[in-house]
Amino acid sequence: LGAAKKVRGALIVIEGLDRAGKSTQVSRIAQSITAKTIKFPERTTPIGKMIDSYLGKMSEMDDHAIHLLFSANRWEKVDEILRSLDDGQHVICDRYAFSGIAYSCAKGLSHDWCRSPDVGLPLPDLTLFLSLTPEVAAQRGAYGEERYEVVAIQEKVKTILSQLGSETNVGPWQTIDAGQDIDKVTEDCLAEVKKAIDSVQLKGAPIGKLFT
Numbered sequence: 128l129g130a131a132k133k134v135r136g137a138l139i140v141i142e143g144l145d146r147a148g149k150s151t152q153v154s155r156i157a158q159s160i161t162a163k164t165i166k167f168p169e170r171t172t173p174i175g176k177m178i179d180s181y182l183g184k185m186s187e188m189d190d191h192a193i194h195l196l197f198s199a200n201r202w203e204k205v206d207e208i209l210r211s212l213d214d215g216q217h218v219i220c221d222r223y224a225f226s227g228i229a230y231s232c233a234k235g236l237s238h239d240w241c242r243s244p245d246v247g248l249p250l251p252d253l254t255l256f257l258s259l260t261p262e263v264a265a266q267r268g269a270y271g272e273e274r275y276e277v278v279a280i281q282e283k284v285k286t287i288l289s290q291l292g293s294e295t296n297v298g299p300w301q302t303i304d305a306g307q308d309i310d311k312v313t314e315d316c317l318a319e320v321k322k323a324i325d326s327v328q329l330k331g332a333p334i335g336k337l338f339t
C-alpha cells in the first residue's frame with residue numbers, strides 16, 4: 128500500500144484599496160491557518176527593486192513597461208508558490224493580478240492588454256475583496272507619499288477592482304465589508320477561507336490557471 132497522496136494547499140488572495148486592511152488581515156489569517164504569505168509587489172528582487180523605485184517616484188517609466196514588471200514580479204514567484212502548494216502549505220497573497228489590472232487600467236491602459244501578461248498564473252482558490260468607502264479609508268490616516276496614493280486614482284481603482292470578480296475564470300470571489308471592526312473582518316475572512324480550504328480538500332483538484 129502506498130502512502131495517501133498529500134492534499135495540496137490552498138491559494139488565497141486578498142485584494143482591496145490602500146488602507147482597506149489587507150496587510151492586517153493577511154497576517155491574522157496566516158497565523159490562524161498556518162500559511163505562507165507573499166506580498167505583491169515583492170520589492171526585494173531585482174525586478175521588485177525597480178518597482179519600488181517607481182512607486183517611490185525615484186524613477187519614471189512608461190505605463191506599459193511598469194505594468195509588465197509588476198506581472199513579471201508575480202511570475203518570478205510562481206515556482207515557489209506552486210512548490211509550497213504541492214507541499215501541502217497554504218499560500219496567502221497580499222495583492223495579486225487584480226491590483227495589476229486595476230491600477231494600470233485606472234491610468235488609461237486597455238483592459239485586455241493589461242490582462243494578458245497575467246494569463247496562466249496560478250488561479251486563486253479564493254479571492255477576498257476587502258471593500259471600503261473612501262470616507263472610512265480617510266479616517267484611517269493620511270495617504271503616504273507613494274505614486275498612487277491620491278484620491279482620483281483610488282476612486283477609479285475601486286470601481287475597476289470591484290468589477291473584476293464577475294469576470295470569467297478568476298476563481299471564487301467574495302466581497303468582505305472591510306469597514307467593520309478588525310476582529311469582525313477577520314471572522315468574516317476566516318469563514319470564507321475555511322470553506323475554500325474544505326473545498327480544495329474535498330475536490331482534490333489541481334491548481335487552476337488564471338483567465339483560462
Ligand code: ADP
Nearest residue numbers: 144145146147148149150151267307308309312
Ligand atoms: P492595507 O494593507 O490594505 O493598506 P493595513 O492593514 O495596512 O491596510 O491597514 C491600514 C491602517 O488601518 C492600519 O493603521 C491598520 O491598523 C488600520 N486598520 C486595519 N483594519 C482596520 C479596521 N477594520 N478598522 C479600523 N482600522 C483598521
Ligand code: FDM
Nearest residue numbers: 167168197198222223226227230231275
Ligand atoms: N500595484 C500593485 C500595481 O500598480 N500593480 C500591481 O500589479 C500591484 C501588485 O503598487 F499602489 C500598486 C498598488 C499600490 C502599490 O502598494 C503597492 P502596497 O502598499 O505595497 O500594497
Ligand code: MG
Nearest residue numbers: 149150151221
Ligand atoms: Mg498593505
